[in-house]
Amino acid sequence: MAKPSEPTPCPVCGGELILRRIGDLKVIEYQARCQACSWAGALRVLRCGGCHGDHLFEWTGEAWRCLDCGHLRGSSPPRPQNPEGG
Numbered sequence: 804m805a806k807p808s809e810p811t812p813c814p815v816c817g818g819e820l821i822l823r824r825i826g827d828l829k830v831i832e833y834q835a836r837c838q839a840c841s842w843a844g845a846l847r848v849l850r851c852g853g854c855h856g857d858h859l860f861e862w863t864g865e866a867w868r869c870l871d872c873g874h875l876r877g878s879s880p881p882r883p884q885n886p887e888g889g
């Protein structure tokens with residue numbers, strides 16, 4: 804199982820992502836931004852049916868994609884991005 808403190812690689816360039824926790828107690832979701840290529844997107848922790856276990860999924864615009872194995876999962880879309888202070 805992945806440790807929460809483990810750096811998460813950028814899906815585009817493999818650089819280190821800065822994660823900001825959003826969501827609530829039931830949904831673990833992050834706003835992620837890459838320090839290297841300035842990619843930004845939503846990541847959510849979901850149970851993966853491909854590699855099994857709880858993994859980070861990237862929002863593709865239509866579905867969530869596992870960063871580890873590429874497995875696609877349908878689920879509710881990410882929360883709208885809040886301005887500072889939310």
Ligand SMILES: [Zn+2]
Pocket residue numbers: 813814815816817818837838839840841842
């Ligand atoms: Zn990147």
Ligand SMILES: [Zn+2]
Pocket residue numbers: 851852853854855858869870871872873874
């Ligand atoms: Zn997976």
